[in-house]
Amino acid sequence: MRTDANESDHAAGGNRPDANRNGHDVNGDDLDRNPGFAAAVAAGRAGSHNGTAPPSQELVPDDFRETLSSIPTAVTIVTTIAGGRPHATTVSAFSSLSVDPPLVMIALSRSSDLLGMLERGCRFGVNLLSAGQEQLGRTCALKGQDKLASVPWYEVDGLPRIEDCAGWLTCEVWDLVPGGDHVIVLGLITGCESARQASPLIYHRRRYFDFVA
Ligand SMILES: Cc1cc2nc3c(=O)[nH]c(=O)nc-3n(C[C@H](O)[C@H](O)[C@H](O)COP(=O)(O)O)c2cc1C
Numbered sequence: 001m002r003t004d005a006n007e008s009d010h011a012a013g014g015n016r017p018d019a020n021r022n023g024h025d026v027n028g029d030d031l032d033r034n035p036g037f038a039a040a041v042a043a044g045r046a047g048s049h050n051g052t053a054p055p056s057q058e059l060v061p062d063d064f065r066e067t068l069s070s071i072p073t074a075v076t077i078v079t080t081i082a083g084g085r086p087h088a089t090t091v092s093a094f095s096s097l098s099v100d101p102p103l104v105m106i107a108l109s110r111s112s113d114l115l116g117m118l119e120r121g122c123r124f125g126v127n128l129l130s131a132g133q134e135q136l137g138r139t140c141a142l143k144g145q146d147k148l149a150s151v152p153w154y155e156v157d158g159l160p161r162i163e164d165c166a167g168w169l170t171c172e173v174w175d176l177v178p179g180g181d182h183v184i185v186l187g188l189i190t191g192c193e194s195a196r197q198a199s200p201l202i203y204h205r206r207r208y209f210d211f212v213a
Contacts, residue, residue, distance in 0.1 A: 079160040090141040125159035128167030129201040131210030166198035
């Protein structure tokens with residue numbers, strides 16, 4: 001099964017200033033404290049970390065977006081409750097990270113309202129969408145406060161859990177790491193559950209697919 005989606009570009013940046021509890025400056029002022037990294041940025045090899053030469057061809061943004069969109073990803077809805085209100089955001093930049101301690105990571109645009117809530121210390125839940133739940137992916141990719149109004153969910157451990165998902169994690173914010181126009185949120189897993197029979201929803205080239213084993 002395949003359906004079109006048109007809300008795929010989550011690379012737009014914003015200007016939320018903040019620093020995390022482990023001292024990473026999510027504004028990028030780390031450049032000032034790390035002359036080596038600043039030199040690497042000036043030399044055009046920031047992020048390579050191994051001193052290799054920059055690519056000879058200039059990077060074309062459309063090629064970059066097209067190439068990255070060709071990587072199939074799971075689709076998650078990351079939820080929290082802030083000021084007594086539930087909030088939800090569609091996130092495909094989700095990955096497992098560490099077993100000991102048990103960590104996952106998500107990358108959120110600096111313009112994300114959810115990011116502001118996590119920066120203020122809110123815990124978060126990760127709902128791994130099942131095949132057939134693409135409408136949820138679309139709904140939670142919108143902006144606004146009431147994205148969960150028409151979504152079936154219930155509260156677990158103080159966090160919104162969406163019905164019939166393929167997997168569920170509860171997390172505390174472990175660290176916030178700057179990542180260009182995004183911030184990488186490291187989450188310490190405090191609880192998890194998977195529905196073994198459920199197939200996940202996949203996102204690939206701006207379209208949703210039901211995974212078939
Ligand atoms: C399939 C899909 C995956 C997305 N993945 C991410 C992501 O990993 N990180 C992100 O910041 N935004 C992502 N977005 C965009 C956000 O869902 C969107 O910008 C949303 O409006 C942000 O909501 P918020 O400001 O309430 O956090 C994705 C959108 C879609 C449709």
